[in-house]
Amino acid sequence: MTEKKLGGQTAALACPPVLAGWANVVGQKEGAGPLGPYFDVVAQDDSLGQPSWERAERLMQQQALSLALDRAGPGAPQPDWLFAGDLLNQCIGASYAARAHGLPYFGLYGACSTLGEGLCLAAMTLDGGFGARAGVVVSSHFCTAERQYRTPLEYGGQRTPTAQWTATAAGAVILSRSGRGPKITHVTVGRVIDLGVTDANNMGAAMAPAACDTIAAHLRDTGRSPGFYDLIVTGDLGRLGSQLLLELLERRGIVLENHADCGCLLFDQKSQDVHCGGSGCGCSAAVFTGYLLTGLTEGRWNNLLFCPTGALHSPVATAQGESIPGICHAVALTAPEGV
């Protein structure tokens, strides 16, 4: 048996799995943002014609997965496993969507880091010799998240300057043990990090320490410098969280000159009124399956470190005075050969 754990928190894939197909479905506001042209389906309104926001979110997961499967080869066999999650209580977006697809199903909860968690597990499962293909799909929806985490939309609650905007989006990726496409070479699995932030309207500050911990662990475990990557992309730290990340890393002697954040990329700061940026599982999933994988396949970047971040609190925990634990998983990707 080959040892594929590098020590610390990182695994190196012996036969790096290929991303064989991917797709996304986003809401109106996301489609109107600067990355609009990169999205596959832009919903005409955020209900997607469904009787509830929760059903709309479920439908987005189903559509994104179906489209990703088509792109991964319409005649190819079904994936062996499905890894999926969302932000809803009891992950009903993912579970009910999985009911429609009928695949062997692993439900995940990693808050907004869930795509990273799913990619780590799917890559290790395939590289471990278990099955030929795996699907990963995640989602978030502004309206389901507002009601569940904050207040019903009808209240018209005022948002604080540090607040972020939960993206209405789903993203799906099909991993394969063979074929051509971007490859996952390493995964660094995050630890739960909590520096004591208690403001549930400042997720960026709560998650930045976790992003710092995971990125530092990845560089330590692989022996790489930040410059190895053309781009190191965090999930949804937003503007404030991104600044904090760079400061925290600098204290450890790590200077990131090639950092971007999905929360800052998804919306236009000036015209879209999202304060600190986008958030939600769907934020990093849409940016990854839209903008990032396009750049990786078109030769814009060769090496990418994708680091979705999540805040693992709940409204109950916050009401009980708990601070907000964060997590971040890092996935190292290379461009398809010959690009």
Added chain:
Amino acid sequence: MTEKKLGGQTAALACPPVLAGWANVVGQKEGAGPLGPYFDVVAQDDSLGQPSWERAERLMQQQALSLALDRAGPGAPQPDWLFAGDLLNQCIGASYAARAHGLPYFGLYGACSTLGEGLCLAAMTLDGGFGARAGVVVSSHFCTAERQYRTPLEYGGQRTPTAQWTATAAGAVILSRSGRGPKITHVTVGRVIDLGVTDANNMGAAMAPAACDTIAAHLRDTGRSPGFYDLIVTGDLGRLGSQLLLELLERRGIVLENHADCGCLLFDQKSQDVHCGGSGCGCSAAVFTGYLLTGLTEGRWNNLLFCPTGALHSPVATAQGESIPGICHAVALTAPEGV
């Protein structure tokens, strides 16, 4: 690369991981039940001295994991990965417990099937060559679950005859690529199955079709007959769900003569007023780490199929008129060599 997927939903572990240590912490009522002597820690009251039920549940996870780690070898290195989950919104039992341990963390949501999901993933991860040891820990708590899923305890709501009693319990298992102990030889990953049950007070009926689907898939994929196993144990179907499972299997021509259910084993039907039986992640986790693994190491059984079941609905989904999807994962275990 060896193909370790048997087809269908089942993976065969090439180098079956060993269960190197396990432990549980249960509440007062669970400790007073017929399996009381099998539990490691019986709490004096269900608050465990904590200011909230949620913190009590978190503490149970921490204690169970710490104790399991001690038993797996006090001087052994930390596990490479932690797989954990619970029933709470945003899985705060698991996330906050994981914060204390600082291990690379995968948050899972599989409702009451979560121990099965974690064992499947941990076994495949280790067998795939990733790391030497992995921890799995899950929990449920009667008081956190009642408030979240049904009504606050203070209401004194009447329970229907088909209701089950969410166990106050946490169970932890440490898997290792080497050493001596019961082994996981196969895992069958469940699909989401929904036959249209909408009564959130009848979880057994909602989950029985999933248990039927997974057990049938396991037997088909491995070519085994039910008689291969000394015991086939479902998670928490309870009395009604267990009857339904046997009926559903018989319609497929499968007769189980060696079936037991953790929900029926945990409490005494006559004296403990739990109607259809126990439920919750902690139910199957406590019975597994208490009664079942003891029997497997003491030579009572040689081959065991452990099939935790989960209902993947939420109160929001139920309020919106959705039916209740179920899932079941099956884990095949053999007794330690020489027993």
